[in-house]
Each structure stands twice: as C-alpha cells, then as structure tokens.
Amino acid sequence: MRGVVVIGAGHAGVEVAGSLRDGGYRGPVTLVGAEPHPPYQRPPLSKEVLADGGDPGALSLRADAYFADRRIALRTGPAVDIDRTGRHVHIAGGEPVGYDHLVLATGAAPRRIELAGRSLRGVAELRTLDDALALRTSLASARRVVVLGGGFIxxxxxxxxxxxxxxxxxxxxxxxxxxRAVSPPVSAAVAAHHRAEQVRLWFGEQVVELVGSRGHVAGVRTAAGRVLPADLVVLGVGATAEDRLARRAGLATDGGVLVDQWLATSDPLITAIGDCAVVCDPATGGRRRLESIQNATDQGRYAAGRILGERRPYGAVPWFWSNQGALRLQLVGVAGESDQLVVRGDERRFSVFCLRSGRLAAVESVNDPGTHMAARRLMERMSPTEAELVAAGYDVRTLARRAMARETAVA
Ligand SMILES: Cc1cc2nc3c(=O)[nH]c(=O)nc-3n(C[C@H](O)[C@H](O)[C@H](O)COP(=O)(O)OP(=O)(O)OC[C@H]3O[C@@H](n4cnc5c(N)ncnc54)[C@H](O)[C@@H]3O)c2cc1C
Structure with a gap:
C-alpha cells in the first residue's frame, strides 16, 4: 500500500491529512510542504502579526505532537513533478514518494503584475509567514505606506x-x-471606517511605476501623472491559483486545477482542494474558485471522506471573515449577480441581504456577528424566499430556529 500523498501543508492539506487518520485510514499518509515552517495559520498574517507583533510560534495550525501521533509523515518540499503513470511524486532534494491517491492542496500565490520598479527594496507582498515577518520589520521603520489594491488583504x-x-x-x-466580494453598502461602510482611521483612499487610479531612489522605493506614479511619496509599497492586487505542478503533470486547468463535484481532477486518482481548485458544477456549467479558510477546511474534510469511501458530491455554504481594526466583516453565501439588496441595521452594525431571483443568496454583515451566525445556520439548511424573509421581518434568528426545529422533527 502506497497510501495518500498530500502536496501543500496549508489549511486544506493539514485538514485532509488529519481527517484521513481521524476517519480510520490505515495506510501511509505523507504531507509535503514547500515552506520551512511547521504548518501555520494564514489569516493572522495580515492582522495580529502586523499590528501587534506576537510570537510566530503561536500561529501553528496543530500542536507539535499532532502529526507524529497520527503517523502523518511531514516532508519538506517543494514537490517538483508528478509521475502519473508510475504514481510517484518527486520532491526537490529527496526520495520520490509513491501514492495510491494524490491530493493537490497547493494554495495560491500573489498575483504578479508588470510594473516598473517592482524589484526595488521596500516593495512587499503578503502570502507567507516569511512575507509577514519581513513586512512587520519594514512597517516598524516606515513613515509612509502605499497599498496597491483595495481588497481584503x-x-x-x-x-x-x-x-x-x-x-x-x-x-x-x-x-x-x-x-469583487461585497455589495456597495458594505464597500461604503468599509471606506467610512478607514477614512475615520485616517487612511487615504484613491479610487480609479492606476499605478504605472514605482519610483526609486538608490535602489529603494521612494514613491508611486499613477497613469494620471500623480506622484505619491512612499517608503514602503505593499502589493495587494489579488492572488492566482498555484497550479503549476498540475499543469506540468498534464491535468486540466483553467485559472486553477479543474475539479468536478467530487473534487476529482481530470485524473481520478488525483483530488484538488482549497485555493488551488476550481469547482465545476455540471448542472449550471458554473465554475467557482474560493479563497477562504472555510472552503479549504471543508474541502479537506470532504476529500478525506471520499477517499475513505463516502459517496456524496461536495457541497458547502461558503463563509468568510475579515477583521480590519475594529471593523468585523462576515459573509455567508455567494452574492454573485444578486438583483436585490435589503439592508437591516444602522450604520455602526448592519447586515445586507442579497437576493437573487427572489431567494436569499448571501448575507453580508458589518459588526453584526449574531446575524451572521444565524444566517449561516439558516443557509446551511435552506435558502428562504423573499416572501418568507418579509414575513419574518428579516429576522434570520427566528427563521434559523424554525429550520433547525423542522430538521429535528424530520430526524
Ligand atoms: C494574509 C492572508 C490573510 C487571510 N485572511 C483570511 C481571513 O481572514 N479569512 C479567511 O477565510 N481567509 C483568509 N485568507 C485566505 C486563506 O488563508 C486561504 O484561503 C487558505 O489559506 C487556503 O488554504 P490552502 O491550504 O488552499 O492554501 P495555503 O494555505 O496557501 O497552503 C498551500 C501550501 O502549499 C504549499 N505549496 C505550493 N506548491 C507546493 C509544492 N509544489 N510542493 C509543496 N508545497 C507546495 C505552499 O507553500 C503553501 O504552504 C487569508 C490569506 C492570506 C494570504
């Protein structure tokens, strides 16, 4: 028995490896990670690690003994090649490892943009613990930071x-x-929060050059000819799926590793999960790649179940959070092309109900965790119609309680 090899020791990879053992898998489990650190949590990298410092050791995804206790072999990679015929993974500087089943959990990487001055000192991006520690050091001496991109990171x-x-x-x-992620009322609340914190926001401006002085960044120049001084520039322009290994192995990819409803790639012996995977829905033809902890862990758990023989297609209601100082943003569902927005609450704490074709598609909450949690409980069970929401006065707590009571009665 060759067992299961997981490439990528991030949130998705650790989850599938641990869930395999917890589900009773007996064969060898090998987790191959490219980074030099034990598996760690990524969300704090743009939050506590930068704002408060803190001990990087506290970021560990699992306790030290977790992997040894579960007989999960940790190999430090990177994996450089997959031999699909011989069912082997080649790891840089190490022995190849054979598999019965392979899981790709290679995550994503910061989007590369062509920009003059990109390689100047003082230009940072943020994906890994090493990136975060370097950025924290830079922030300690920086006076003026320019962030390119008004996304979550x-x-x-x-x-x-x-x-x-x-x-x-x-x-x-x-x-x-x-x-790309939230409705206009939430964007407006986020902008107001940052403006109150004295963050300057420039919209509709394209940076065309990073201006340097003695090899260090000194400012940015926009297409409109404006020059803004900066001693630190952070590129936050999104991420792309890390699918190079899959492409090299001849698997189907398109903006990520293409997987079906079972998270199987074009090779049935290879599954892809987390940020690197694009799930194709045969019913609608729709494709979706998500970047969130919920997606990575749910897909990891699901993939372990499927390898262990469970037979049901993957399905989970997506949810996400972002903390920006005192602002708590929580999303559940996929707003997509919602055609109706209903806002409930006041400007300090509110939720936006996004409806599509008369049904609830997503709820976006600003400093409103109670509504978010109830909406999650509700949407995991049903997607109410507009009429049902109106009848309940958009009180998702009541609707969630009713849905749970119905579930218990049926069981
Ligand atoms: C700074 C930051 C803040 C975030 N904050 C939030 C948040 O608040 N809420 C939220 O829901 N999500 C957040 N996210 C997104 C979330 O972290 C990701 O969706 C999640 O980490 C995806 O898990 P993953 O396992 O698919 O990928 P990753 O966690 O990226 O792990 C993939 C791993 O695979 C490794 N790898 C890649 N190629 C190879 C190879 N060839 N061989 C071996 N290993 C390889 C990589 O080095 C990496 O360690 C944040 C992301 C970042 C970067």
Whole structure:
C-alpha cells in the first residue's frame, strides 16, 4: 500500500491529512510542504502579526505532537513533478514518494503584475509567514505606506499600518473597496471606517511605476501623472491559483486545477482542494474558485471522506471573515449577480441581504456577528424566499430556529 500523498501543508492539506487518520485510514499518509515552517495559520498574517507583533510560534495550525501521533509523515518540499503513470511524486532534494491517491492542496500565490520598479527594496507582498515577518520589520521603520489594491488583504494591511501610526494611502483601480466580494453598502461602510482611521483612499487610479531612489522605493506614479511619496509599497492586487505542478503533470486547468463535484481532477486518482481548485458544477456549467479558510477546511474534510469511501458530491455554504481594526466583516453565501439588496441595521452594525431571483443568496454583515451566525445556520439548511424573509421581518434568528426545529422533527 502506497497510501495518500498530500502536496501543500496549508489549511486544506493539514485538514485532509488529519481527517484521513481521524476517519480510520490505515495506510501511509505523507504531507509535503514547500515552506520551512511547521504548518501555520494564514489569516493572522495580515492582522495580529502586523499590528501587534506576537510570537510566530503561536500561529501553528496543530500542536507539535499532532502529526507524529497520527503517523502523518511531514516532508519538506517543494514537490517538483508528478509521475502519473508510475504514481510517484518527486520532491526537490529527496526520495520520490509513491501514492495510491494524490491530493493537490497547493494554495495560491500573489498575483504578479508588470510594473516598473517592482524589484526595488521596500516593495512587499503578503502570502507567507516569511512575507509577514519581513513586512512587520519594514512597517516598524516606515513613515509612509502605499497599498496597491483595495481588497481584503490590502485593507487589513492598511489597518495594521495605521495601528502602528504609519501614514497610509490605498490606491484602488476600481470605484469602490472590495468590489469583487461585497455589495456597495458594505464597500461604503468599509471606506467610512478607514477614512475615520485616517487612511487615504484613491479610487480609479492606476499605478504605472514605482519610483526609486538608490535602489529603494521612494514613491508611486499613477497613469494620471500623480506622484505619491512612499517608503514602503505593499502589493495587494489579488492572488492566482498555484497550479503549476498540475499543469506540468498534464491535468486540466483553467485559472486553477479543474475539479468536478467530487473534487476529482481530470485524473481520478488525483483530488484538488482549497485555493488551488476550481469547482465545476455540471448542472449550471458554473465554475467557482474560493479563497477562504472555510472552503479549504471543508474541502479537506470532504476529500478525506471520499477517499475513505463516502459517496456524496461536495457541497458547502461558503463563509468568510475579515477583521480590519475594529471593523468585523462576515459573509455567508455567494452574492454573485444578486438583483436585490435589503439592508437591516444602522450604520455602526448592519447586515445586507442579497437576493437573487427572489431567494436569499448571501448575507453580508458589518459588526453584526449574531446575524451572521444565524444566517449561516439558516443557509446551511435552506435558502428562504423573499416572501418568507418579509414575513419574518428579516429576522434570520427566528427563521434559523424554525429550520433547525423542522430538521429535528424530520430526524
Ligand atoms: C494574509 C492572508 C490573510 C487571510 N485572511 C483570511 C481571513 O481572514 N479569512 C479567511 O477565510 N481567509 C483568509 N485568507 C485566505 C486563506 O488563508 C486561504 O484561503 C487558505 O489559506 C487556503 O488554504 P490552502 O491550504 O488552499 O492554501 P495555503 O494555505 O496557501 O497552503 C498551500 C501550501 O502549499 C504549499 N505549496 C505550493 N506548491 C507546493 C509544492 N509544489 N510542493 C509543496 N508545497 C507546495 C505552499 O507553500 C503553501 O504552504 C487569508 C490569506 C492570506 C494570504
């Protein structure tokens, strides 16, 4: 028995390896990670690690003994090649390892943009613990930071920098923050929060050059000809799926590793999960790649179950959170092309109900964790119609309680 090899020791990889053992898998389990650190949590990298410092050891995803106790062999990679015919994974500087089943959990990498001055000192990006520690050091001596991109990571970095008293400007090409992820009312609340924290926001501006002085970044120049001084520039322009290994192995990819409803790639002996996977829905033809802890861990748990013989297609209601200083943002569902927005609450604490074709598709909560948790409980069970929401006065706690009571009665 060759067992299961998991490539990528991040949130998804650790989850599938641990769940295999916890589910009773007896064969060898090998977890191959490219990074030099034991598996760690990624969300704090743009939050506590930058804002408060703290001990990187506290970020460990699992206790030291976890892997040994479960007989999970940790190999430090990177994996460089997959021999699908011989069912082997080649690991840089080490012996190849054979598999019966292979799981790709290779995550994502910061989006590369062509930009003059990109390689100047003082230009940072943020994906790994090493990136975060380097950025924290830079922030300690920086006076003026420019963040390119008003997405989640860019805005979390902006908050952390302000907490350290650094001057911050965020330059966003679009006309609002978090445009791909949230509705306009939430974007407006996020912008108001950052403005109150003295973050300057520039919209509709494209940075065309990073200006240097003696090899260090000194400012940014926009297409409109504006020059903004900076001694630190953070590139927060999104991430792309890390699918190089899959492409090299001849697996089907398109903006990530293509998987079906069972999270199987074009090779049935290879599963892909987490940030690197694009799930194709045969019913709608739709494709979805998510970058979230919920998605990585749910897919990891699901993949372990399927390898152990469970027979049901993957399905989970997505949810996500982002903390930006005192602002708590929580999302459940997929707003996509919602055609109706209903806002409940006041400007300090509210939720936006996003409806599509008369049904609840997503709930976006700003400093409203109670509504978020109830909406999650509800949407995991049903997607109410507009009429049902109106009848309940958009009180998702009541609707969730009823849905749970119905479930118990049926069981
Ligand atoms: C700074 C930051 C903050 C975030 N904050 C939040 C948040 O608040 N909430 C939330 O829900 N999500 C957040 N996310 C997103 C979340 O962290 C990711 O969705 C999640 O980590 C995805 O898990 P994964 O296992 O798919 O990928 P990753 O956690 O990226 O792990 C993939 C691992 O695979 C390794 N790897 C890649 N190629 C190879 C190879 N060839 N061989 C061996 N190993 C390889 C990589 O080095 C990496 O360690 C954040 C992400 C970042 C970067």
């Amino acid at each position: 860019g805005m979390e970095v902006a908050s952390a920098a302000r907490k350290r008293g650094v001057e911050v400007t965020v330059i966003e090409l679009g006309d609002r923050l978090l445009k």
